[in-house]
Amino acid sequence: xxxxxxxxxxxxxxxxxxxxxxxxxxxxxxxxxxxxxxxxxxxxxxxxxxxxxxxxxxxxxxxxxxxxxxxxxxxxxxxxxxxxxxxxxxxxxxxxxxxxxxxxxxxxxxxxxxxxxxxxxxxxxxxxxxxxxxxxxxxxxxxxxxxxxxxxxxxxxxxxxxxxxxxxxxxxxxxxxxxxxxxxxxxxxxxxxxxxxxxxxxxxxxxxxxxxxxxxxxxxxxxxxxxxxxxxxxxxxxxxxxxxxxxxxxxxxxxxxxxxxxxxxxxxxxxxxxxxxxxxxxxxxxxxxxxxxxxxxxxxxxxxxxxxxxxxx
Numbered sequence: 001x002x003x004x005x006x007x008x009x010x011x012x013x014x015x016x017x018x019x020x021x022x023x024x025x026x027x028x029x030x031x032x033x034x035x036x037x038x039x040x041x042x043x044x045x046x047x048x049x050x051x052x053x054x055x056x057x058x059x060x061x062x063x064x065x066x067x068x069x070x071x072x073x074x075x076x077x078x079x080x081x082x083x084x085x086x087x088x089x090x091x092x093x094x095x096x097x098x099x100x101x102x103x104x105x106x107x108x109x110x111x112x113x114x115x116x117x118x119x120x121x122x123x124x125x126x127x128x129x130x131x132x133x134x135x136x137x138x139x140x141x142x143x144x145x146x147x148x149x150x151x152x153x154x155x156x157x158x159x160x161x162x163x164x165x166x167x168x169x170x171x172x173x174x175x176x177x178x179x180x181x182x183x184x185x186x187x188x189x190x191x192x193x194x195x196x197x198x199x200x201x202x203x204x205x206x207x208x209x210x211x212x213x214x215x216x217x218x219x220x221x222x223x224x225x226x227x228x229x230x231x232x233x234x235x236x237x238x239x240x241x242x243x244x245x246x247x248x249x250x251x252x253x254x255x256x257x258x259x260x261x262x263x264x265x266x267x268x269x270x271x272x273x274x275x276x277x278x279x280x281x282x283x284x285x286x287x288x289x290x291x292x293x294x295x296x297x298x299x300x301x302x303x304x305x306x307x308x309x310x311x312x313x
Contacts, residue, residue, distance in 0.1 A: 268280055
């Protein structure tokens with residue numbers, strides 16, 4: 001696995017990490033423990049967690065993995081805060097000081113650790129004054145509850161505004177942006193990447209294989225055990241099963257065949273070559289799926305192939 005620094009920070013991480021959206025609901029604790037072990041064996045360390053993943057159970061699973069013998073210092077934990085799972089099944093975000101701190105402290109208690117490596121404010125909250133939110137995450141750094149701070153699922157203009165405020169006030173700088181990014185989700189390639197360059201932010205790419213669509217497994221059918229066939233996960237896949245994404249997938253399959261590589265390999269190679277992308281977070285549901293991805297020899301694509309994929313996508 002290749003390693004690089006997260007933006008302009010001093011945090012070094014592998015270019016592939018582990019998403020935990022399905023842990024505790026679709027992924028058993030034993031499988032999750034195997035995933036973490038395999039990630040470490042392949043030279044990776046990054047695990048992305050949120051209090052709402054797995055209907056609120058994912059953090060408990062990661063806590064059990066840490067309690068089961070994994071050395072905390074071996075993991076780079078990226079934690080989303082301010083997200084809450086409600087009894088009605090809805091996920092809501094609160095960007096206020098109390099909500100962020102309660103979310104962070106609750107997550108630390110569940111994980112059984114005193115700090116996370118990267119704290120991501122999970123979403124934008126238009127109700128809260130920027131100064132309140134920014135001062136809160138700066139406090140999390142000074143208190144030792146996190147080493148670095150970032151934003152997830154924020155529009156480019158707000159990332160720029162917050163990053164500039166932190167710089168002007170000489171507070172701890174933003175280090176990262178978490179956002180859905182893949183060959184089939186190109187929106188971050190515009191203004192968000194420009195902002196990341198300006199402020200030295202690393203991009204942590206969520207859903208880098210578009211819910212498995214970029215593996216090619218949905219080309220002819222919907223497998224019975226796939227995300228698309230699962231009621232609570234189908235929404236993460238369905239947007240990529242329309243005509244335009246299908247044409248892009250066919251082009252990637254053709255490129256992969258010509259290079260004697262797999263569609264997942266080509267898709268990840270394309271993504272990891274994009275400006276400011278530090279790590280692709282693989283949201284595998286099973287250990288076998290993660291093992292398949294981590295075993296790939298992801299080398300740079302030939303420039304003509306990379307350019308054609310960019311144009312088609």
